[in-house]
Structure formats: C-alpha cells, structure tokens
Amino acid sequence: MNKAAQDLRILLWDIDGTLMRSNRRDAFKDYTIPMLEGVFGTAGRLAEMSVSGMTDLQIVAEALRDEGFTHEHIRERAHDLRERYMLEMERAVSRGGEGLFYTLPGVREVLEATAQHTRYRNALLTGNIEPAAHLKMRLVGLSEFFQLPGAFGDDSHDRRDLPALARERINRQLQFDLEPAQFIVIGDTPNDIDCARHYGARAVAVATGRMYTPQDLLAHEPDALLPDLTDLSLVMRTFDQL
Numbered sequence: 001m002n003k004a005a006q007d008l009r010i011l012l013w014d015i016d017g018t019l020m021r022s023n024r025r026d027a028f029k030d031y032t033i034p035m036l037e038g039v040f041g042t043a044g045r046l047a048e049m050s051v052s053g054m055t056d057l058q059i060v061a062e063a064l065r066d067e068g069f070t071h072e073h074i075r076e077r078a079h080d081l082r083e084r085y086m087l088e089m090e091r092a093v094s095r096g097g098e099g100l101f102y103t104l105p106g107v108r109e110v111l112e113a114t115a116q117h118t119r120y121r122n123a124l125l126t127g128n129i130e131p132a133a134h135l136k137m138r139l140v141g142l143s144e145f146f147q148l149p150g151a152f153g154d155d156s157h158d159r160r161d162l163p164a165l166a167r168e169r170i171n172r173q174l175q176f177d178l179e180p181a182q183f184i185v186i187g188d189t190p191n192d193i194d195c196a197r198h199y200g201a202r203a204v205a206v207a208t209g210r211m212y213t214p215q216d217l218l219a220h221e222p223d224a225l226l227p228d229l230t231d232l233s234l235v236m237r238t239f240d241q242l
C-alpha cells in the first residue's frame, strides 16, 4: 500500500444521536409501527421498546420476537419492509415538516474539516436501512459528505457485521486494501463501540445520544470519548491520534 493509503483514516459515522436527532425520542415509532403493521399485520412489542444502537432489521426481529416471526421470515420480507418503511417515513416527514430531524451542534463543521483533510474520508455506518439513511442525510443537508459507500441496517440484524461490509465496499471503490485499524467508528452507544472492537477498528464515542451517559460509554472502553462535536480542534486532535 502506498504512503497516502497507509495514512488514510475512514470515519464511519453513526447517524441517530451522533450526526442528528429527531425532535422527539420516539419519533421513529410514528413510521416504524405502521410499517410493521403494514407488512406483518402487527407491530409486536415495538411500542414499548428502546432501540438505541440497534439496526433496523434487529429492531424488527426484536419487536416481532413473540409473534412467531423468525429472522428468516423477516429477510424474506426485506423488500416489502424497505418499501413500506420509506413510504411511512416520507408520510411522517410530510406531517412533521422540515423540523422532524435536526443536525447536532458542531457536526457540519467537523464534516467540512474532515472532508477537506487528505487524511480523512467520511462514510456512514448506521442501523438505519440504506434509503432511510440517505433520506435523513438529505433532510438535514449532509448528503454531500457521504459519497463513499457505507454499511446499513438492512445489511444485517447484527451491527457487528457492519464494519467489515463497509471496509469491503470502500476498499473496492477506492481500489485500496485498507486495514481494519484504519477505520474509526463514531457513535453514541455501546453497540457502536462494540462493533468497532469486534472488527479491530477504532471507536470514538460521542455522548450526544439520549440513552447513554459518558460513564456508560467509558465502561465499554472506546479509544476516545467526546462530550459532543462542538470543539472542532479537540475533535480533530482526537482523530489525529487514531
């Protein structure tokens, strides 16, 4: 690998709680419940679930756990699920107007800085199904930063599968052979940290999610913990050390 490729770091960004948030904690249920009811005839136990850090496929599997649907059943319906999900999400967005989601403070500045820096490339690693991830990025005006392929919630019900998929796709696109340690997963939950660890990638935890305190995140031993993304020079120094 040439020197430029060796120095490269790929920043794999989680979406919810890291880049952006919905205005209400349970806003996702506005479209996930009708989506499940439309495809499976029931939303199972979704209404009472807390889903931080889970992939969308995992959320569906957990919600329907007691309804007799297996992972296999869910995979068979993946196409219907995806279509219905987008239909219901677009409905929720048109009801909620532009204000359903907002970008977290400092995010745009960090993405602008990393996009201009030769050491970094930005990509998504998120539990959202791919079209939902792209729709969210469009709604908050961040699409331009995510031109590389990533890994998404319709790729697996296990977030730990996602870093390997992102690396494979990015290596193919860039024609490089980047190592796992050149990938930095940035997220707000223990699942983000664990999926990085599992793969030998780096983990930067950001305490801007609704579910986990800095102490909760530290217990999962990220390579670094940031309170939020507002201090651009702190964020860049943190990335530079990884």
Ligand SMILES: [Mg+2]
Pocket: 014, 015, 016, 017, 018, 052, 053, 187, 188, 189, 209
């Ligand atoms: Mg998150």
